[in-house]
Amino acid sequence: MAANDLKSTTIRSLFWKLFEQGGTAVVTLIVQIVMARLLSPEDFGALAIMLVFVNIGNVIVQSGLNTAIIQAPDATEDDYSTVFWMSLVVSVVLYVALFLSAPSIAAFYGMPAAVTPLRVLVLVLVVNAYNSIQEAIVARGLEFQKTARATVVAGLVSGTAGIAAAVCGAGIWALVVQQLVQQACKCAVLALQVPWKPRLVFHPERAARFFGFGWKLLASGILEQAYQGLSDLLIGKVFTTSELGYVSQGKKYPQALGTLLDGAIQPVMLSAVSRVQSDAAMVKRLARRALKTSTFLVAPCMLLFAVVAEPVVRLLLGEAWLPSVPFLQMYCIVYAMLPIHTTNLQVLNGMGRSDLFLRLEVAKKVLGIAILSFTVFVLRDLYAIVGGYIVSALICTFINASPNKRVIGYDYLEQVRDICPAFILGAIAAGIAWPLSRLGLGDVVLIASQVVVMLGSYCLLAKLLRVEEFEYLLTTAKGILGRKH
Helix, strand or coil: CCHHHHHHHHHHHHHHHHHHHHHHHHHHHHHHHHHHHHCCHHHHHHHHHHHHHHHHHHHHHHCCHHHHHHHCCCCCHHHHHHHHHHHHHHHHHHHHHHHHHHHHHHHHCCCHHHHHHHHHHCCHHHHHHHHHHHHHHHHHCCCHHHHHHHHHHHHHHHHHHHHHHHHCCCCHHHHHHHHHHHHHHHHHHHHHHCCCCCCCCCCHHHHHHHHHHHHHHHHHHHHHHHHHHHHHHHHHHHCCHHHHHHHHHHHHHHHHHHHHHHHHHHHHHHHHHHHCCCCHHHHHHHHHHHHHHHHHHHHHHHHHHHHCHHHHHHHHCCHHHHHHHHHHHHHHHHHHCHHHHHHHHHHHHHCCCHHHHHHHHHHHHHHHHHHHHHHHHHHCCHHHHHHHHHHHHHHHHHHHHCCHHHHCCCCHHHHHHHHHHHHHHHHHHHHHHHHHHHHCCCHHHHHHHHHHHHHHHHHHHHHHCCCHHHHHHHHHHHHHHHHHC
16 A cells, blocks of 8 residues: 555544544543442442453453454455354353352452342453454454444443433442443444354364464453453452442543543554554654654643542542542553553554564563552552552553564654653643642632643643644644545
8 A cells, every 4th residue: 555545544544533432432421420420439349340350351252363353464254254253152151151150259259249240241252252353344444434433322322221220220230231232232333334244164274373363462461451450359359349449430531531542543553554564664654653643642631631630520420439539640640651552562463573562461460460469468558559550551661662673663762752742741731730729719610721721831832842743733634624625
């Protein structure tokens, strides 16, 4: 594909991915706000524990195979079916295992009422076996408008179902219904747009080839999800489900914001890199553009979220959720570093270097588990636990970036120089907006004032200093608007 064609296709795909992420974020935010007011921290804590097993199961179901399909230049219809049947068998085996294990899991955490909800919730594993192939096909064609439609519709339908269940007093079942309906609806809407249907074919040699690439991502994914889930499992056991609910809520919103901004850029970059993986210079240009653009958006938004955290939580979630504010602010720091992690990892995936990907994950998880164990069992402090994630995230920026010095010639110091303008200008803008919290303004006025002051200061400084990412975004936006007219 020619460079100009790739750029045009990539920008168009990015627009749709932003629409998908933005629409989903808005719908999810509204749903979470309503449900947080209807349900208790204990309900959200119980869901966090159950989702640990579901998320690990999803990684095993996909086995890195959907990424292998996206990356492979010669994937065929038969390959899609081969991978689907592999994923389906794995999903059914896992469902049976978790179905039988549910009473033991519930008893270990002192949640006897969670047995049946967990058994129902893990049905998403079977749905995701099909959905993973749909999304791989969409990503291969850079047709992210299809995923956008499906995701937004699924968010609306599942949110309505979950809120209705919560209003009827369903408790934890409301959260289970919302999760299950969301995945099933997304799969159904995608099925209306993606004509693929599984065939009764299975090619062992192709399965072996895809698994040869995918098993490394499988191992990496299990490590990542197990590590992320380990914190929830330990907090739920050592502390209370209410405290886990506060930490879970504090993490949820920065994670959603990071996914909205960085998550729109990275999947598009993976598909673009896969198309030019033989040209290291082109891959480096794509990686630099993705890193600089994503950081320019993510860093100030995370810092702004940390600034307005208390009035936002009080206004939207209610006084009962104020204990989650410090955790939310700390996770904003963690997710401000998200672009440097995801950009480097997507380059390795797009270049077919899942071997390096796995090595990085092992190194990072050894470090992370050591820090987590110390903060949980020695310090036994919730703030120290989340603070440990900040330390781990900072060290892991170097770990994730290190292989790309030799893979595409993009070393760590060059990456740090590329992202420094966003962090420096963001910190200055946050420093300008923060004192407004001392004026005794109402929550709505305070939030509006700090948003306007901080974003205005950030954009003004970027304009005055001629920050390259700011000029690039303006030029790209004008180009998109010009084509529409």
